[in-house]
Amino acid sequence: MRLIVPFAPGGPTDIVARIISEPLSQLLGQPVVVDNRAGAGGMIGATEIARATPDGYTLGVATVSTVAANPAFNPRTPYHPINDFTPITNIAAAPSVFAVHPSFAGRDFASFLREIRAAPGRFSYATSGTGSINHILVELFESETRTFMVHIPYRGTGPALVDVVAGHVPIIFGDLPSALPHIQAGRLVPIVVAADRRTAQLPNVPTFAEVGLPRVNRMAFFGLHGPRGLPREVVERVHSATMRVLADPTIRRRIEDTGLVIVGNTPEQFAEQTRLEFELYQGVVQRAGLKPD
Numbered sequence: 001m002r003l004i005v006p007f008a009p010g011g012p013t014d015i016v017a018r019i020i021s022e023p024l025s026q027l028l029g030q031p032v033v034v035d036n037r038a039g040a041g042g043m044i045g046a047t048e049i050a051r052a053t054p055d056g057y058t059l060g061v062a063t064v065s066t067v068a069a070n071p072a073f074n075p076r077t078p079y080h081p082i083n084d085f086t087p088i089t090n091i092a093a094a095p096s097v098f099a100v101h102p103s104f105a106g107r108d109f110a111s112f113l114r115e116i117r118a119a120p121g122r123f124s125y126a127t128s129g130t131g132s133i134n135h136i137l138v139e140l141f142e143s144e145t146r147t148f149m150v151h152i153p154y155r156g157t158g159p160a161l162v163d164v165v166a167g168h169v170p171i172i173f174g175d176l177p178s179a180l181p182h183i184q185a186g187r188l189v190p191i192v193v194a195a196d197r198r199t200a201q202l203p204n205v206p207t208f209a210e211v212g213l214p215r216v217n218r219m220a221f222f223g224l225h226g227p228r229g230l231p232r233e234v235v236e237r238v239h240s241a242t243m244r245v246l247a248d249p250t251i252r253r254r255i256e257d258t259g260l261v262i263v264g265n266t267p268e269q270f271a272e273q274t275r276l277e278f279e280l281y282q283g284v285v286q287r288a289g290l291k292p293d
Contacts, residue, residue: 001032004052004060006045008038012177012258016092016222017061019254020245027241041129042066043077050079052227054086056234062087062223064133067274072281073131074292081278086230087270088239091246092260093219095176095195096134097205099188104170109211112191116147124150125171126160130293133220134173136281137194139288141173141208141216164188175220176201177259194219201259218277221263223270235267 003021007013014036021032037045042065049060067081079085098112106112116123127134130153142148152169154160157178164172165187172179172188180201182188190205194217198207208217224242226234245251246264255262265273284290 001028001030001056002035002058003032004045004049004058005034005036006038006042006049006060006063006066007036009036012094012175012220012260013061013063013222015258016255016260019251020091020242023245023248023251024238024241027244028237041070041131043070043074043079046070047078049225050084050227054227054229054231056226056230056238059088059224059226059238062221062225062274064218064220064277067225068277068281069131069133069136072278072285073136073290076292082271082275084228085225086228086235087267087274088224088226088235089242089267090221090223090263090265090270090273091242092255093196093221093263094260095193095199095219096137096173097176097179097183097193097202098171098173098191099164099179099183100172100191101164101167101170102186102189103167104189106191107189109192109206113145113147116149117145120148121150123171124152124169125173126152126154126164126169127173128157128160128175129153129155131285131290133218133281134175136284136290137216137218138173139290140280140284141213143284143287144213144216161188175259180259196261199259215280218280219261221273221277222260223263225270239267 005014005017017034025032046066052058071077071081106115157174163169
């Protein structure tokens with residue numbers, strides 16, 4: 001079985017795939033080979049998944065970028081995020097965090113919001129790129145709070161973190177696993193997280209839901225899916241094996257140690273989750289008038 005990862009080796013999508021691939025191989029009784037097909041923000045790999053023969057020998061990792069944010073942002077996406085895939089399960093989710101340089105005056109949510117409300121357009125924020133989930137969520141945050149900051153897009157979270165840590169940009173909204181080492185080292189101050197509950201790593205930092213912004217409280221996800229028309233028996237077999245993998249304490253620990261949260265929902269729940277995420281991001285993109293570069 002080929003497991004397509006639509007991003008380069010080393011990132012969270014790839015890490016999740018490699019953690020589950022070996023135990024999945026053992027349970028399914030066949031090799032599960034991770035195949036990285038990076039490019040175009042995940043669209044190259046996702047397109048290959050969508051166009052694969054639905055025989056169960058080619059599956060892929062679904063992310064919020066490939067099946068929600070990218071299609072919502074780019075009308076030229078060569079697949080439909082709902083109609084062209086068969087969802088299997090959401091394996092894990094990644095909390096995101098608003099964090100600031102230590103020199104920023106607002107060091108908790110109330111003072112952060114007060115600072116940016118007092119000076120619309122004065123402050124800039126970094127994300128992993130235009131049209132990324134983090135960019136779209138900040139647009140939603142600004143709409144809900146009636147604030148405005150200048151977006152500074154980067155080609156990935158890594159370069160964005162470098163500039164915020166250096167003090168060139170005061171604010172970042174990015175995935176928690178990437179930002180956490182800088183927060184723990186005191187190079188960044190966490191303000192609020194997008195997570196289903198307060199994280200174990202940052203127990204004193206509230207979620208967006210706690211500060212009255214439940215619609216912004218959305219996590220990136222990493223799931224399993226296949227092409228449209230995948231037989232039900234294949235879906236059930238792979239789903240059952242994946243649930244057994246995620247029940248293994250060693251596997252759970254390896255995933256959670258990266259800063260991710262285990263999910264493991266049903267195919268139907270994952271399908272509904274994907275649909276709702278796509279529709280939400282579509283609405284944000286349309287209201288904000290966002291367009292590809």
